[in-house]
Amino acid sequence: MSAASSKEYGFLRANALSLAFGAVFVVTLGGQAISGTADFNAQQKANGLEPVSLLEYVTSSSFGVDVMENWQSEYLQFFLYIFATVWLVQRGSSESKKPGEEGTESDKEQKIGRHADEDSPKWAKTGDWRTVIFSRSLGLLMGALFLLTWVASSLVGWAAFNSEQLAERQDPVSWLGYLGEADFWNRSFQNWQSEMLAVGSMAVFSVYLRQRGSPESKPVGVAHAETGQTG
Amino acid sequence: MRGVRFVFAGYLLVIVLGIVYVSALGLMGR
Numbered sequence: 001m002s003a004a005s006s007k008e009y010g011f012l013r014a015n016a017l018s019l020a021f022g023a024v025f026v027v028t029l030g031g032q033a034i035s036g037t038a039d040f041n042a043q044q045k046a047n048g049l050e051p052v053s054l055l056e057y058v059t060s061s062s063f064g065v066d067v068m069e070n071w072q073s074e075y076l077q078f079f080l081y082i083f084a085t086v087w088l089v090q091r092g093s094s095e096s097k098k099p100g101e102e103g104t105e106s107d108k109e110q111k112i113g114r115h116a117d118e119d120s121p122k123w124a125k126t127g128d129w130r131t132v133i134f135s136r137s138l139g140l141l142m143g144a145l146f147l148l149t150w151v152a153s154s155l156v157g158w159a160a161f162n163s164e165q166l167a168e169r170q171d172p173v174s175w176l177g178y179l180g181e182a183d184f185w186n187r188s189f190q191n192w193q194s195e196m197l198a199v200g201s202m203a204v205f206s207v208y209l210r211q212r213g214s215p216e217s218k219p220v221g222v223a224h225a226e227t228g229q230t231g
Numbered sequence: 232m233r234g235v236r237f238v239f240a241g242y243l244l245v246i247v248l249g250i251v252y253v254s255a256l257g258l259m260g261r
Contacts, residue, residue, distance in 0.1 A: 011234045018238045022245075061261050064253040071249065145246060152250045155257030162260065 029067070033058050036066060047167075061159035065187070068153035073191030075146035081199055082139045091227050092207035094218045098227045110135070150188070157184055 012019065033054060040062060041051040057063050086104060090096040108115045112135065113127030123134035133140070158178040165172050178184055202216075208224055211217040218226060 014234060015238045018242070022238075022242070059256065059261060061256050064256040064261075067249070068253045071246075145250075148250050152254040152257070156253045157257070159257045159260045 032066065033063065036063055061156045061163060064156035065153060065160045068149055068156055069187045069191055072146060072149035072153050072188070073195050075142055075149055076192060077195035077199055079139060079142035079146050082142055089227065090203045090207070092224050093203045093227060094206040094216060095203045096227050104135075153187070154179060154184060157187060 037052065037054050037057040040057055040060075044051050052060070085096065087102050088096075089099050089102060091099055104110075107113050111117055111120055112124050112131050116125040121134065123130040125131075155175065158173070158175050161178055161181060161183050162172040173181065206217060209217075210220045212220050
């Protein structure tokens with residue numbers, strides 16, 4: 001069976017993966033907002049304080065820091081994974097290049113400059129600074145998003161930290177002061193560690209385990225020793 | 232491929248707006 005052309009696929013089916021995850025993202029963010037409000041209000045009650053509304057909660061630093069500390073770790077994960085898989089291999093993994101293919105590969109293999117195809121992206125054909133940037137654009141975007149989300153999480157974490165300091169009648173800290181607080185690093189490390197475990201285990205689990213039909217897996221009958229996306 | 236561009240731009244917009252919104256919450260000290 002040949003692959004269907006884009007004309008046979010409507011907008012929804014052609015973008016099903018991205019749209020489905022986008023929809024689940026919205027639903028789960030809503031779930032976080034509702035359960036977060038309930039959790040926040042349980043603590044307010046325990047401290048003898050007034051409960052807050054859903055709107056007040058989602059415009060609070062308490063909600064913001066819980067969202068952004070998770071975002072930053074996801075983009076760190078993808079940024080590191082995209083770069084690490086250029087240079088490091090895992091023998092037998094569907095997530096890895098074959099041993100011996102480490103590195104950025106030749107212009108011919110990457111179809112850039114004079115090796116570009118007719119339908120190659122414009123910035124792949126030029127062979128100048130545009131190709132240099134385009135060749136790294138996915139990693140650059142993930143790296144930039146990591147830095148931006150990490151800075152955002154530090155700003156909102158700083159505000160949340162200071163409101164807790166004030167509630168406990170302690171002095172607020174400056175933003176730079178917050179970057180040296182255990183709270184900031186605890187929030188960062190607790191998210192980072194889970195991403196590293198998930199990525200490392202996924203890379204090696206895909207050596208011996210299969211998921212029929214998934215591009216994240218080797219075809220079911222392919223040998224364990226076979227590395228790379230063979231099907 | 233035209234439709235895919237909208238999904239691409241949509242994701243990027245949501246991420247950037249999220250970053251701006253949460254940063255603003257932090258800077259306003261909410």
